[in-house]
Amino acid sequence: MIMKKSLCLMIAAVLASMALTGCGTGKATESSLFDERDGIVSQGVIEAQEVSINSKIPGKIAKLYIEEGKEVKAGDLLVEISSDEIKAKEDQAKALVSAAQAAYDAAKGQLEAAQAVLEKAKNGARKQEIAQAQAAYDLWLKTYDRVQKLYEKGAVSAQKCDEVKTQLEVAAQTLSMAKEGARGEDISAAEAAVVSAQGMEQAARAKLQEAQGGLEEVRAYLKDTKITSPISGTVTELSADEGELVSTGMSIATVTDMNDMWVEVQVKETDISRIFLGQQVKVKIPAYPDEIFSGKVARINQKPDFAVKRATSDNGSFDIQAFGVKIKLDNKDKVMKPGMTAFVQFPK
Numbered sequence: 001m002i003m004k005k006s007l008c009l010m011i012a013a014v015l016a017s018m019a020l021t022g023c024g025t026g027k028a029t030e031s032s033l034f035d036e037r038d039g040i041v042s043q044g045v046i047e048a049q050e051v052s053i054n055s056k057i058p059g060k061i062a063k064l065y066i067e068e069g070k071e072v073k074a075g076d077l078l079v080e081i082s083s084d085e086i087k088a089k090e091d092q093a094k095a096l097v098s099a100a101q102a103a104y105d106a107a108k109g110q111l112e113a114a115q116a117v118l119e120k121a122k123n124g125a126r127k128q129e130i131a132q133a134q135a136a137y138d139l140w141l142k143t144y145d146r147v148q149k150l151y152e153k154g155a156v157s158a159q160k161c162d163e164v165k166t167q168l169e170v171a172a173q174t175l176s177m178a179k180e181g182a183r184g185e186d187i188s189a190a191e192a193a194v195v196s197a198q199g200m201e202q203a204a205r206a207k208l209q210e211a212q213g214g215l216e217e218v219r220a221y222l223k224d225t226k227i228t229s230p231i232s233g234t235v236t237e238l239s240a241d242e243g244e245l246v247s248t249g250m251s252i253a254t255v256t257d258m259n260d261m262w263v264e265v266q267v268k269e270t271d272i273s274r275i276f277l278g279q280q281v282k283v284k285i286p287a288y289p290d291e292i293f294s295g296k297v298a299r300i301n302q303k304p305d306f307a308v309k310r311a312t313s314d315n316g317s318f319d320i321q322a323f324g325v326k327i328k329l330d331n332k333d334k335v336m337k338p339g340m341t342a343f344v345q346f347p348k
Helices: 002-021 084-123 127-152 158-180 184-224
Strands: 039-054 059-064 077-081 226-228 233-238 251-268 280-285 288-300 305-311 319-329 341-347
Touching (some): 039 319, 084 184, 127 158, 184 226, 280 319, 319 341
Antiparallel strands (some): 039 251, 039 341, 077 226, 251 319, 280 288, 280 341, 305 319
């Protein structure tokens, strides 16, 4: 008796389930939501713009600023990755830049000095320098004349006379160089010094640019430790916790734009002529069977979906192809969710 009673209860439960789900299929039927006599009815699955939030650098999650269901705006800070090691590398990179800048400044100064020497060698002495050399020569010439007369009278020694004569000769050479300018070999030496200084300056500049590039790279990594939302939407999934280690590309969260939702349905080629871009349609979802939502045709595929064929006797022995039609949904009340089944009715 107990076994018979249990068997009866199981049969009753199965029958009740079949009655609720439509003979055990578990699927809502198109006719249960729309009357096909009022227009073409097609079924699809609701989709939405979703962005996976991940880290460009591996590390430990230092701070989570979000939770599931939270509304975020584009640019909002969502996650912060620990940056202690990267900050230490930034300090090292700054030190390298400072050293390279100092070396470049020194090389630049040497180049400027070498160019000044070359310019002076090519252009000769300035008028003021020639005047000074002339004055020095005139002074030593007068001095030599006086000492020579004193020497002839025996008032000064021959050594003193020779010393003054030597100073006079030096003054004469200085005056001559000031008037005539540098010799050819002096100019060549100055030019060689400029070329050498230019090479040192270019090498120092390359080192500085390399150091600056390294610093910018580290700063880019440092910037990547703060992860912001690329879109406005709702955090629909949070797959990591604070303190957890994450690798590059690992999904931390998902942000879904609940205002950018659509459903793609298949329309038979025999009905596609009744569909056009911008066409207003009615939408129902099983979760709210008594409510009618609105949508608009956003795209009609130019090629059929060959995976969808419907055999029909209306067209002889040929199969009927189906075209994909994208419907942009109005989800201002945000009751629709990605993955829900949607039934679309195109008006006659």
